Amino acid sequence: MTLLAVENLSVAIRDRILLDGVGLAVGAGETVALVGESGSGKSLTALAVMRLLPGGAQASGRIRLDGHDLLALSEERMCRVRGRMVGMVFQEPMTALNPVKTIGEQVAEGIRFHLGVGRAEAEERAGKMLDRVGLPAKTFPLSRYPHELSGGQRQRVVTAIACACEPKLLIADEPTTALDVVLQAQILDLLRDLVTEQRMGLLLISHDLAVVADMADRIAVMREGQVVEDGFAVPTLTRPRHAYTRQLAEASMNLPIRRQVVPGGGPPLLEVRNLVRAYRGRRRSLFSRAEPVHAVDDVSFAITPGQSVALVGRSGCGKSTLARLVLALDRPQAGEARLAGESLHDKSQSALRPLRRNIQVVFQDPYGSFDPRLRVEKLVAEPLHLLDEPISTARRRELVAQALAEVGLPADGMDRYIHEFSGGQRQRLAIARAVILRPKLLVADEPVSALDVSVRGQVLELFSHLNEKLGMAMLFITHDLQVARAVADEVLVMHEGRIVERGPVNAVLDDPQTEPARALVAAAPDLAKAIARREALQPTAGAASVG
């Protein structure tokens, strides 16, 4: 039985058409995945179903949910639909909860409003729901505030809120994108169980085909506001009919293969010895002393010239703190880091300049790593500030053009502003900025995790290329094991501030020895494996008709 039927849905803001004739159906107990790259209209489709479109947006077409025509309902009736009939899980658990209300209140709120029960009963139900999502009242009392929970726990609370009134349809908009792979697997399991238990329909929005292949019964592929292909999950992914689906599947499965392997040994370029960085923790009581939190705890490693090392670990394990220490943006409490034999932490900012020339950085967020008010020429030229003598404008433009050429962007891009570039192009610009001085070491902090799959491969290719051509060593921070395989010779696995396992990339990832490494490898989504698993489970699914 069809629970949600979206027919010919179009959404426009002024004269820009954002959704164009979208059709979609979700049955009770069925999981339908909406996949596509950023800006393809996935989230907008979900918002249209919830009637939460941004102001000025005009929707046309039909959205039927369990017999109701949603686009025709009054706002008052729609309020009864949201939360009662449709629940929604958002991407960012940090902002989806109200920071000044306890988790109990937030779960009970919807129950009281929709089911009209008293406070006590609502709280009892809220307790049960939180227990169901893995937050038992014993360890997670209802009186906790969101900031006292981790990201994964918050996402469980968001899920509990969405499912509290046992809605018929659950919409999950990139529910695990902000989480690390281990938490991702847990939340996906939870969603799957809830859908089966309550016989809900699940509309799962994701850009990650590996996640989708594991979860979805059917898949709809969106591009530029249109559904270009839909059908049963496995056949759609293994035998795509539309060129775009094929392109997406290939990009997800085939990452560039690491060509060059630089052996370790020899005098190290970067040498990190017993590095410790602790932050002041919370006091447990008025008179007890605050226990320090060790973000980086006695870490040692070395990188030789030209070598590429991946640093992998779950979110919050101290990867980025370590990167900041290596970049001399922060000082350690103990231990030292040396670049080409010189300490990075005992110098004044001006004495650091010659060292900074040899160590540059690429950050994760292609949108946040550039000042929006400057032209690309100035942005990419920023490290030239480290040269001892000021250079002429003509020379600067020449160097910027050269750096842009190196990352595959045209030289005329330097007169534009950053908002004129797409995410992938911005990440290329970030790389251009990092390599303009030809540093000996490049630190990349999750540089591809914010990019769409089709662009991800190209950017990884670029990193490998620069590593080979310029002989730059790389410290590549990532939570994605496939990415680590694609760019690195060696891998360091970090867990709770310590490096728990290290070795050649393939050896560690194929046969992890420690528990944290095993957990990472087991939880990592892998499209090929997911498809194989699904085909083994339902060998006939491939033969089912596609509609």
Added chain:
Amino acid sequence: MSLAPAPLSLGPEDWRREALKSRSLVVGLCITLAVAALALASFFWTPYDVTRLVVADRMQPPSPAHWFGTDHFGRDIFSMIMVGARNSIAVALVAVGIGAGLGVPLGCLAAAKGGALDEAVMRLSDLVFAFPALLSAIMITAIFGPGAVNAIIAIGIFNVPVFARVARAGALSLWPREFVLAARTAGKGVVRITVEHILPNIANLLLVQATIQFALGILAEAGLSYLGLGAQPPMPSWGRMLFDAQTRMATAPHMAIFPGMAIVLTVLGLNLLGDGLSDLLDPKHRRAR
């Protein structure tokens, strides 16, 4: 590789279009410009000389000869308002200048350095905030003597912590951003990063705050000169004109109405301008409208 067109890029024409759509911005800007134009014009021309007393013409109601009537010394009120605008604007402008000139660097420094310095700057501004601004300004002018210069200083001092707080709050949100980290890895120091990256990005916040402080400055100046602590006669000022009109409200109401209107209109214009600017510069408002 082709460069993708940006969906939300704002060129100069877009800014103009967006600006013209905001009613409060357009109205506020028109009023503010009109007042500024009157003040500027008064340097070259006023209908009558504001220092010449013509006792025969005292307290005349508005007429074609005297648009806003005359005061108890027979001076032309329209001319006095023109010259008074000059005075009000000058006092408020310099007071905002003092506030921004001291407050913005202090706030930026506090955000950049953090720690004890941040604490010191913020507690100091708490201290200044603890005194009611206008009362303290009255005290300062009472101690150091009335006059436009002392009024400017008194109003300006209380603008310093306002700008320091706004600048600090804006700068604090920028320092952990990745583009600032990138600038730090490029070896740039605190001052350079503040000038190149922080200030341009908080300029809109400061601009909006400046228009609000400007309006408050005009009100404060009017208040001080009403009490006789601002600009001294024979220099006309709006507050002083209101004071003179007070006892003659029954016989010559126009003497109070026109300077009062001038104050109300100018403050209204500046507030509208501030509202409009903050809407225009805030992308969320822009989309919602």
